[in-house]
Amino acid sequence: MTKANDLFVEILESAVEPFGLRSKDFIVLTAIDALGPQSQQDLARTHGIDRTTMVSVVDGLERLGLVQRARNPDDRRKYAIGLTPKGQTLVRHNLSPAILEALDTFLSPFTPDERALFTSLLWRLVHARDTTP
Amino acid sequence: MTKANDLFVEILESAVEPFGLRSKDFIVLTAIDALGPQSQQDLARTHGIDRTTMVSVVDGLERLGLVQRARNPDDRRKYAIGLTPKGQTLVRHNLSPAILEALDTFLSPFTPDERALFTSLLWRLVHARDTTP
DNA sequence: TCTGTCAATCAGTATCACTGACGATTTTAC
DNA sequence: GTAAAATCGTCAGTGATACTGATTGACAGA
Numbered sequence: 001m002t003k004a005n006d007l008f009v010e011i012l013e014s015a016v017e018p019f020g021l022r023s024k025d026f027i028v029l030t031a032i033d034a035l036g037p038q039s040q041q042d043l044a045r046t047h048g049i050d051r052t053t054m055v056s057v058v059d060g061l062e063r064l065g066l067v068q069r070a071r072n073p074d075d076r077r078k079y080a081i082g083l084t085p086k087g088q089t090l091v092r093h094n095l096s097p098a099i100l101e102a103l104d105t106f107l108s109p110f111t112p113d114e115r116a117l118f119t120s121l122l123w124r125l126v127h128a129r130d131t132t133p
Numbered sequence: 134m135t136k137a138n139d140l141f142v143e144i145l146e147s148a149v150e151p152f153g154l155r156s157k158d159f160i161v162l163t164a165i166d167a168l169g170p171q172s173q174q175d176l177a178r179t180h181g182i183d184r185t186t187m188v189s190v191v192d193g194l195e196r197l198g199l200v201q202r203a204r205n206p207d208d209r210r211k212y213a214i215g216l217t218p219k220g221q222t223l224v225r226h227n228l229s230p231a232i233l234e235a236l237d238t239f240l241s242p243f244t245p246d247e248r249a250l251f252t253s254l255l256w257r258l259v260h261a262r263d264t265t266p
Numbered sequence: 267t268c269t270g271t272c273a274a275t276c277a278g279t280a281t282c283a284c285t286g287a288c289g290a291t292t293t294t295a296c
Numbered sequence: 297g298t299a300a301a302a303t304c305g306t307c308a309g310t311g312a313t314a315c316t317g318a319t320t321g322a323c324a325g326a
Contacts, residue, residue, distance in 0.1 A: 003259045005138035077304040109261035128242035210273040210322045
């Protein structure tokens with residue numbers, strides 16, 4: 001299991017490395033693209049990242065001009081971390097294809113049927129604990 | 134994938150923790166039990182552990198009286214890290230059952246068929262690269 | 267015998283997540 | 297309406313851990 005994950009992370013890291021990103025960066029970017037602006041704590045909690053680590057992750061993405069910090073008007077304690085136009089373009093036109101290709105590489109030992117099966121099993125494994133803790 | 138691995142490691146760690154062990158310790162112990170005495174580098178290479186980290190892993194196991202360092206008579210640069218009787222007893226009577234139970238917990242969302250399927254897919258994923266690099 | 271390679275070791279370094287505290291803001295309790 | 301508790305983001309410090317590079321002893325080939 002751990003070796004499979006190491007392989008996965010390695011493939012993923014090398015896919016996003018050309019963009020100067022780490023895997024945590026990619027996770028945050030795609031999460032914002034999928035669900036819209038979110039607070040740092042929400043991003044951290046959802047993806048098992050420490051809240052203090054998220055500070056530096058967002059720092060880096062902001063420095064690259066990919067996200068911007070805005071206050072959430074409904075609760076000014078929180079940020080609303082959103083994608084900049086540059087960030088959105090990068091995610092949709094460059095990052096997502098690279099990720100799909102990495103996933104394809106990772107699953108390359110499998111037939112199409114097996115790929116679907118494997119990902120579905122993985123999904124259940126992870127989310128079974130969500131409902132029955 | 135990473136979340137599944139985190140879950141796996143967490144379950145595994147808590148299974149071996151009552152014996153005062155970490156997951157690396159368990160990996161080394163079972164590898165020796167399965168394949169006999171090995172050098173530190175072999176143990177390290179096989180399981181993706183750094184060679185210098187393996188020094189302290191074996192140090193700890195030796196301190197617990199579970200393994201012993203002997204020189205390999207065929208190549209005296211190498212150790213032949215072997216289980217002590219105490220180590221062998223622990224692995225076979227205590228550790229292995231605990232590991233099996235942990236595995237059972239990890240795979241509990243699955244039916245027996247799915248468990249076999251999942252582990253077989255995982256195995257292929259990891260070992261596909263061994264033959265076709 | 268000399269040169270290059272490999273095993274184990276160790277000190278130092280780098281990385282990284284996490285703890286605990288803080289100010290600012292919001293929510294809850296009275 | 298106000299005081300107390302809770303939440304968000306931040307930062308400095310800590311700790312755990314893996315790795316780098318160098319060293320020593322041992323083997324292997326020319």
